[in-house]
Amino acid sequence: MSIIISNHKNKMKIAESFGSASKSYDVSARLQRFSGKHLMPWLPKKNALTVLDLGSGTGFFTDVLASSYDQVIGLDFSKKMLDFAKSCRNKNIVWLEADAHKVPLQNETVDFIYSNLVLQWCQPLDIAIKEMLRVLKPGGTIVFTTLVDGTLHELKSSWEKVDDDQHVIDFKTEQQLGEYFNTSHSIIVEHKCQDVTLDYQNVIHLARELKGLGANHLPRKKNRGLSGKDKWFAMTEHYKRFLKPNDIYPATYRLYSGLVVKLSS
Template identity: 30%
Template sequence: MPTFDLRHLKHAFGRAAPSYEAAAALQKEVESRLLESLDYLDGRVPQVVLDIGAGPGRASAAMKKRWPKAQVVALDLALPMLRQAKKKSAWWRPFRRVCADAAALPLADASVDLIFSSLCLQWVDDLPATLAGFRRVLKPGGLLLFSTFGPRTLGELREAFAAADQVPHVSPFAHIQQVGDALIQAGFRDPVLDQDRFTLTYPDLPALMRELRAIGATNALAGRRRTLTGKARFARAAAAYEPLRRDGALPSTWEVIYAQAWGPAPGAPRREAGADIAAVPLSAIPIRRKPG
């Protein structure tokens, strides 16, 4: 059974498209920090840039401004997000918009110089397989930059709802070691990982839930309860959260993992079931033919 309900994700982020930018202060900060890592290109100018989980297109526009001659592609699962992104795609600096799933990229092999993805990969079911897809479209020597949430994210909310309901209300998030292992398994070269922790505060639980809804981060677990949470359960969760109140506000932890890696040389092996699997193009395999 998949971890996430893809239809629910599309709907939630589509519904959040008009409110996203006003509510996504943390997401903007993480995106800005990830954009600073573009300096690792050492002055190289990419020809094709892919922004996966582009949302309203803020990073896509920033990269198009940085490299006006590059082809920048903003890819997102939610079409309404891409309609918001169109507002940032000025006629003198346009970028392309593609509605697609990060786990099934509709791009040719070795066609992208830079993959940028900020706070998208926490929504994929199979991180190693998704990163293998990233490797497929990234050119040898191309740069992969992404951020994702770590397991401490929304820990207070997770525990509060666990005290009120047996059904999970908060998504699972990969540990930094799992992210590193997934990069190595996919065959990326020289991975570097870092992490930040942010603490946001809210006057009460409804305020936190309103913000999550405004950015599309609602409960998208495939095994979620399909009925409304209910006033009684919500009240029990709020009561369980209340002892954490400090200086008149409730804290909410957000752990962010940053990753950087490089596309390997052609034919470099990837890890699969503990073994190295090498990919060799058919044209490179000599064929002996018997004389007719």
């Protein structure tokens, strides 16, 4: 029971963080734009399809999908993200305020699911995957990106030198993703794992970008306040190990992209 309550609380906090970033998200979303575009070659060529954008955020890619497919649904659990998307995206898109762990759609009604940088927030991930496969028609496809272990390793290891609190969310490994999707119900037919390194002027720039995206809720963080000035200073000194020429602070995002097919039972 207590796990269920804490999971629910955690989801509400994640939705709140993303919601408070709905207006700053699009200007901060350089990784999200890169990863979302890079899924385009895997998109189905047929147009008469029902498509679900799972974790649609501000609806940038939902809008792109709506220019190709007959029926497009954008689903997100942040009302503020949905309100933003509704205000500026294609009027034919159907928007659903819902949790990826409980998708309010009938079994086998969707031809194709697109999900860009959402699954790293879904806990427990197996339930979200089960839901995707439930609403997908047999033979339907899922194309997704997520971040895996190794993401923000510079920030994580610099904080580990200073305290034992959580400063970076827990990411699944590439192998775990394989285990989740390669089952008797579905198979990964193509995948790619790559390190994308973004440059920052300093660590505050990185922290501000994560906040601007709403990607800053840490479920296991013990000390909820701001970390003290001394700790910040010590952490940034450790981060300097990774400095690139011209005093650029790099941050690595280990990006996993997958094309999954639902098998016929």
